Amino acid sequence: MTRYAMAVDLSRCQGCRACVEACKIENNTPSAVFWMYVFRLEQGEYPNTDISFLPRPCQHCENPPCVKVCPVGARFKRDDGLVLTDYERCIGCRYCEVACPYGVNFFNWRHPDEAFADYQVAFDDPDLEPITGGAIPAYKNPDHDELQGEEQRLTAGSSHFKGVMEKCTFCVQRVDKGRVPACVETCPVGALQFGDIEDSESPISQFVSTKKQFKLLEELGTDPSVIYVGGTPPTHEAREIERPLTGVSHGNA
Amino acid sequence: MATPETKKPLPMGVGSIGAGWLAFMGIAVVGIIFGLVGVLVEQQQGMVSTGMRNLGTMQGATWGVYISLVVYFVGVSFAGITVAALIRLFNLDYLKGVARMAEVMTVVALVLGAAAIIVDLGQPLRGIVNLFRYARPQSPFFGTFALVISGYLYASLVYLYVTSRPDAAVLTEYRSKLRGFFRFWAAGYVDTPDQRERDRRTTFWLALAILPLLVVAHSSLGFVFGLQVGRPGWFGTLQAPAFVVLAGVSGIGHLLVMAAIIRKVLNAEERVGKRAFAWLGRFMMVLLFVYLYFIVVEILTTMYQPSIAEQELSEALLTGRYAWLFWGSSAALVIPLIGLGWMAVTRTWRVSWLVVAGIVVNVGALGKRLLIVVPSQTDGQLLPYGTGTYFPTWVELSVAVGLFSLGAALVAIFMKVFPIIELEESPEREEVSV
Numbered sequence: 001m002t003r004y005a006m007a008v009d010l011s012r013c014q015g016c017r018a019c020v021e022a023c024k025i026e027n028n029t030p031s032a033v034f035w036m037y038v039f040r041l042e043q044g045e046y047p048n049t050d051i052s053f054l055p056r057p058c059q060h061c062e063n064p065p066c067v068k069v070c071p072v073g074a075r076f077k078r079d080d081g082l083v084l085t086d087y088e089r090c091i092g093c094r095y096c097e098v099a100c101p102y103g104v105n106f107f108n109w110r111h112p113d114e115a116f117a118d119y120q121v122a123f124d125d126p127d128l129e130p131i132t133g134g135a136i137p138a139y140k141n142p143d144h145d146e147l148q149g150e151e152q153r154l155t156a157g158s159s160h161f162k163g164v165m166e167k168c169t170f171c172v173q174r175v176d177k178g179r180v181p182a183c184v185e186t187c188p189v190g191a192l193q194f195g196d197i198e199d200s201e202s203p204i205s206q207f208v209s210t211k212k213q214f215k216l217l218e219e220l221g222t223d224p225s226v227i228y229v230g231g232t233p234p235t236h237e238a239r240e241i242e243r244p245l246t247g248v249s250h251g252n253a
Numbered sequence: 254m255a256t257p258e259t260k261k262p263l264p265m266g267v268g269s270i271g272a273g274w275l276a277f278m279g280i281a282v283v284g285i286i287f288g289l290v291g292v293l294v295e296q297q298q299g300m301v302s303t304g305m306r307n308l309g310t311m312q313g314a315t316w317g318v319y320i321s322l323v324v325y326f327v328g329v330s331f332a333g334i335t336v337a338a339l340i341r342l343f344n345l346d347y348l349k350g351v352a353r354m355a356e357v358m359t360v361v362a363l364v365l366g367a368a369a370i371i372v373d374l375g376q377p378l379r380g381i382v383n384l385f386r387y388a389r390p391q392s393p394f395f396g397t398f399a400l401v402i403s404g405y406l407y408a409s410l411v412y413l414y415v416t417s418r419p420d421a422a423v424l425t426e427y428r429s430k431l432r433g434f435f436r437f438w439a440a441g442y443v444d445t446p447d448q449r450e451r452d453r454r455t456t457f458w459l460a461l462a463i464l465p466l467l468v469v470a471h472s473s474l475g476f477v478f479g480l481q482v483g484r485p486g487w488f489g490t491l492q493a494p495a496f497v498v499l500a501g502v503s504g505i506g507h508l509l510v511m512a513a514i515i516r517k518v519l520n521a522e523e524r525v526g527k528r529a530f531a532w533l534g535r536f537m538m539v540l541l542f543v544y545l546y547f548i549v550v551e552i553l554t555t556m557y558q559p560s561i562a563e564q565e566l567s568e569a570l571l572t573g574r575y576a577w578l579f580w581g582s583s584a585a586l587v588i589p590l591i592g593l594g595w596m597a598v599t600r601t602w603r604v605s606w607l608v609v610a611g612i613v614v615n616v617g618a619l620g621k622r623l624l625i626v627v628p629s630q631t632d633g634q635l636l637p638y639g640t641g642t643y644f645p646t647w648v649e650l651s652v653a654v655g656l657f658s659l660g661a662a663l664v665a666i667f668m669k670v671f672p673i674i675e676l677e678e679s680p681e682r683e684e685v686s687v
Contacts, residue, residue, distance in 0.1 A: 032310070032311055033307075034310050037310055039636075039637060041637055054637075056636070065481065065482070065483055068391055068392065069392050069393060069394065069480075069481075070389065070392055071384060071388065071389055071392040071394035071395055071398060072383040072384060072386075072387040072388070072389065073387045073389050074383075074387075089379075089383060089387060090375075090376065090379075091374050091375070091376045091377075091379045091380035091383050091384065092300075092374050092375020092376045092379075092380070093370075093373065093374055093375075093380070093394065094315045094316060094375070095392070095394055095477075097307065097308055097315045098308070098315060098316055098481065098483070098484060098630060099481050099483050099484075100483055101482065101483030101484070101635045101636070102309075102483075102635075102636060103307075103308045103309025103310065103634065103636060103638055104309070105307070105308070105315075106307050106311075107300070107307055107315060107375065108299070108375070109299055109300050109301035109305075109306065110298055110299030110300070110301035111299055161376075162299050162375070163299065163300065163374070163375025163376045164375060164376060165375075216636065217635055217636070220482050220483065220635075221482075234636065234637050236561040236562075236637075238637045239637065240637045240638065240639055243310075243639060
């Protein structure tokens with residue numbers, strides 16, 4: 001059996017957020033939406049402070065609370081461990097979001113194509129052309145509109161619908177073609193690794209095998225597929241600094 | 254059946270529309286329009302027009318007033334079947350005057366609960382189809398949608414219908430425009446001893462069957478929160494029973510207010526007697542006692558040796574940002590309890606004070622529902638996200654006003670097409686049927 005997992009080496013992460021950017025471009029996520037997110041955490045009192053970074057994709061839990069509570073089975077777990085959302089079935093009740101302890105779910109509070117530049121790229125928006133000067137046509141990855149996996153459900157990337165929940169997919173459209181998620185591919189220091197954790201020969205298994213590991217909020221029994229090495233879990237003294245815009249304002253824009 | 258046609262007006266104000274009723278409906282319709290505007294704006298702009306936002310990085314609350322209203326309305330529905338079942342099980346005949354209005358209240362409250370769910374969905378039309386098409390009993394929402402809205406509502410409608418047929422049969426004897434409607438409603442029921450006996454047995458067993466459904470349905474709403482470990486303050490075995498009990502408090506409180514208004518409007522002080530009010534008041538007092546006991550147990554449990562997240566949440570509730578709402582709604586439950594206790598000790602049940610208590614406990618219940626839903630999303634995050642904020646927008650508030658107005662209008666309309674207080678069996682009818 002395949003079980004896809006991501007390894008995050010905290011000792012390598014320098015907080016450049018290239019993964020966040022790669023994710024936003026790959027999945028064309030609306031503003032204030034971070035499928036991949038990097039906490040910048042500070043502990044202690046100035047001048048004796050300790051700064052650390054914590055990348056946070058969806059944890060793709062083996063025992064996902066979001067899948068359990070979904071009343072229509074739109075959130076589901078594939079046999080290979082990917083926890084995905086069927087955008088055509090989701091009714092937008094947001095139960096998955098309150099059930100998830102990791103805060104990885106993002107709801108489309110309005111139509112994603114509205115208010116270009118403030119929200120997300122609408123590929124057929126005529127305003128887009130003067131920006132690119134016609135030299136670089138806006139390119140929409142056709143893989144996003146394809147049905148994915150054995151189940152043949154619409155689960156990939158950038159097809160955002162108003163009133164529907166979404167979250168990190170581990171870039172299912174790339175994984176199904178044998179590639180790694182965009183964040184992993186982009187990381188300049190190799191802090192992110194991706195692969196089949198069940199296969200002891202796979203690079204990710206080799207990567208984590210000798211290192212001390214932890215998973216986020218392991219005590220909740222969710223059994224995440226994101227394995228952290230080279231660091232310690234965030235303590236409760238950790239304060240988040242350098243926060244993004246909360247997105248509370250994006251609604252009024 | 255050879256009964257003479259009555260030329261008297263229909264009883265209980267049925268069919269007669271007065272200025273007061275029109276004024277009431279006028280206000281209700283304005284409220285409904287207000288709510289519809291809110292719904293339209295939400296449909297047009299998306300749920301960005303509400304005060305809800307994502308948890309975590311967006312520092313919002315993704316469930317707000319709407320879910321609180323779902324829980325509240327389903328809670329209010331508690332009274333109808335409970336009262337009906339108690340009348341049947343314990344032969345509390347003096348409660349008969351409030352039985353039908355309680356059943357109507359149950360049905361209306363469940364309809365409002367369903368409506369509140371629909372406005373909360375990002376994809377309402379999809380929701381109506383998919384909730385049934387892809388229903389998953391593993392989700393606590395299955396209880397809310399399928400058990401409460403379909404099972405409980407359907408059973409309550411059947412119960413309301415079966416218990417109302419004898420009155421419909423009586424009303425067909427009046428010469429009125431609604432006669433055909435009553436004939437249709439009675440559906441062949443002419444009150445023979447056979448039919449009466451069959452209906453008596455049917456309603457008895459139906460009441461018995463609905464009681465466990467009621468407990469399951471209200472518990473399932475508690476499970477929506479009580480089964481979640483991902484948010485502080487939610488996980489716990491007390492959630493389900495506490496939901497049932499607070500449902501009882503708000504439902505009985507609502508019924509007290511409704512009964513007082515209806516008996517005033519219909520001049521039915523004799524039919525809805527003081528004994529009924531005293532009994533409902535006592536029942537509400539007992540439920541309030543139980544609920545406050547639950548609150549104290551819960552506070553003690555979370556305060557004794559809390560995890561850090563639980564501690565953050567408790568602080569926000571008891572002394573922090575939500576303290577005004579927490580202590581306000583606690584007072585709205587405790588003060589009526591003291592008043593009810595006083596009335597019980599001195600045995601002076603004043604209807605006016607019971608109405609005040611009914612209103613105040615409902616305000617408290619609404620506050621409690623909000624406190625269950627919102628603070629666990631904004632405070633005590635398990636990962637180092639910032640503290641969130643949630644404040645409803647006018648869209649959510651206007652939808653709330655619209656829902657309450659819709660409920661009032663539905664009850665008012667029912668009162669004009671059917672007696673909302675069971676008709677007394679006149680002695681001559683007894684003769685005919687015996």
